[in-house]
Amino acid sequence: MERRREKNPVEDAEFSSFHARLTIYSSGGPFLDGYILSIIAIALTQITPQLHLNATWSGLVGASALIGIFIGGFLGYVTDKVGRQLMYTIDFILLIAASIAQFWIQTGWELFIIRLILGISIGADYPIATSLLAEFSPKKHRGIMLGVTLVAYYIGSTVAYIVGQLMLNIGPDAWRWMLASSAIPAIILVLLRLGTPESPRWLLQKGKRAEAEKVLKQVYGSSASLDDIIVPSAGEAETSYLKLFSPGYLKRTLYVGLFYMAAVAPLFAMLTFGPEMLTSYHLFEGASGYGAAIISFLFLIGCIPALFLVNKLGRRPMIILSFAGMTVGILLLGLFPNGPVSIILFGFVVYAIFSGGPNVMEWLAPNELFPTEVRGTAVGITTSISRFGAVFGTYLFPWGLQKFGIGPTMLVGAAVTFAGLLVCIALAPETTNKTLNAASNVRRDGFSGKHRAHS
Template sequence: MELQATKPVNPVEDAKWSPFHLKLTIYSSGGPFLDGYILSIVAVALTQLTPQLHLDAVWSGLIGASALIGIFIGGLLGYVTDRFGRQLMYTIDFILLIVASILQFFVHAAWELFVLRVVLGIAVGADYPIATSLLTEFAPRKHRGLMLGMTVIAWYVGATVAYLVGQWLLPIGPDAWRYMLASSAVPGIALVILRLGTPESPRWLLQQGRAREALKVLREIYGPGASLRHIAVPDEKRARTSYLTLFNRTYWKRTLYVSGFFTAAVAPLFAMLTFGPTLLDDYHVLSGSSGYGSAIISALFIAGCVPALWLLNRLGRRATMIASFAVMTVGMLLLGLFPKGPLWVIGLGFLLYALFSGGPNIMEWLAPNELFPTEVRGTAVGVTTCISRLGAVAGTYLLPWALARYGVGPTMLVGALVTFGGFLICVFLAPETRGLTLNAASVGEDAEAERVPGSPERRIRVGR
């Protein structure tokens, strides 16, 4: 046992952190970075374009939610990446994003901006299953949480940068919003160039029967000791690339769990980030400089992800998720019960919600990539993302209407109720996958034999 704990038995799953893993993590984080940027830059832009394009509450909500609608559509392309490969779509989707970003500069009507931002959302939504599946299938088990977690941190970095860029561009003049919206093309171009030459997933190649190509990639990345048996899944445990697989007897609870907590986490979150400046004005916090205030809130979300990366590996996925949703609910309750202050209570509410959202935020992409096999991994990421974005669209579209009709307090109480729903879903459905190889977590191999030394001994299961 001592020899087994010190000497890697699987050169793929027990591989050391390498420059390749670092580069792939950075490149794969590009989609989440741009998602955070695109969804957040519009929050500052709306302060200018609302009077210029004569937006009422309906159009304001539609434009705020437009990228989320696109992400819902783009997420359905996860099936495409399972059928035709991760690498092919890895770059194509960003080309679409660059073109749509630039065209936003030239819009003159609300519907034009709405259509372009739906297209942007499609590109970003397609990248979720593409990039996270590729990253997961190269990630060693000890570093899987870290690598997927970095993509989530990239989302909040993108959001923070967007708020700062928006605030800095405001002095340009009344057309500054055009530069804000078109600016997402800059990181998009950089990421297309960086992603060139990224190898295809050997797990996907093997699943397609392209064993020789899979072995070549494995040995280029992990050395001559790597072989196909280190990633192979027994034929009787394989799933077909089909949407129906996500709802069969084996996977339906996992699909319900991921899409449920995902929705409960992002519905209030995206609404808060998209209309961050409006919310801060309603709370009378940093009025006139709410772009900076939103950047501070977004930075708190980044801060929350850092300890969550450690907790997910130390305490486990399940315990971290339950505790996180419990504290997030308390934070939302404070914002709902004390809409007029005092200021320290409002600050505490934002602080609790932001800092403890790290666990659910990381698990949004870690969970579907761990819980579903290679054949449907991209499909699972895409479908659960789509379902979650229905909630996010509803929250983002309804927020300005709810603020105008009911005020900030009751609106935040609804957010607390949604967050509490996420807590209940985790209590009854959250599995534990800490320390498992990717095959053991997703296909159900013998977890006792596959766990990394020092991790919990119980087998993966849904609920208690």
């Protein structure tokens, strides 16, 4: 009997005002991530002499939020257990408190601890917000909706550099106001997120059928039903870290974690110490904050074509092509540390533009490749794996500049990026145009699972 080809009210839904609001609210975490990780770059120009930080402590302070994100990523397990909506606002309360507390710190270790707490709240928000967004996203719009969250990261980063450079005029204690300023957008986002519904996929997976159906009809209309989002029934598929390392899903865990790590290890170091990096290249001297804002803006621009190519070109071809371009860009920065300026600028542009592919895939891939019962756990674990590399990259960057200079330091980044290219060639699957159920379903022996007839 021929299978019916009727439209699925959920997977084939049109982009609505609800989807627009949820995308904006879910992008709040990445915006604050970019803001918090970048504002420290400007603040360190005042903090370092005032608190007498050496290269080791400067690296630790720069990496502290990343270490926190590594820890916070493990809280993805909690969001799979207790739900997306509850954690969606709670984590930002911690972020607001830590942001304000930075105003009163007196020592390097105090700043390290508080920014570690900031990172934990950001790391927790990644699996919470992106899982919720993915589970409400129609398949046609999923790539763009999740990709926009990464655009928000670079908007936050660009805004931070500009705000930081402007606030330097306040005086020697301007850095305190810079760091505490992240509380303002965090408060706004907490208020906006109030009233966001729980994921119907999570509710159904927990056996809360009536609540799940109520949310579905509120968001997608009276024609939507539980049959449109069939997931394993309650008790059939429990949340477990071990599932991420089971046959079939192990390759996916390695793929996402390793490509994510290879992408962000050099990138976060460059963003966190943007002014120092540009000074090493003798660019934007005297206004390195604005120069760093321009570099961050280039990363933002790179995300825009990737938002559309992720569906048209496909997930696998796009990320392979992107890593190849990034490798060329950062290799030029390592091979020509003394110029000419045209080659240095060209290297920055190429690296930034091609980084859009991995940026878009960093949260799209784990949300598509893992099922509802471990989706938050998967996003959290792969984020933690990526931050493991980012911590070392950010911690070692100022030490590398001091010990070896900018050229050799960037060549190490090129080697890491090339390793990411090899990971994608070997492991990247193709999930373009698949429903969320089909994309996350695997056989024990590979990436492409058979999806259910109703998918």
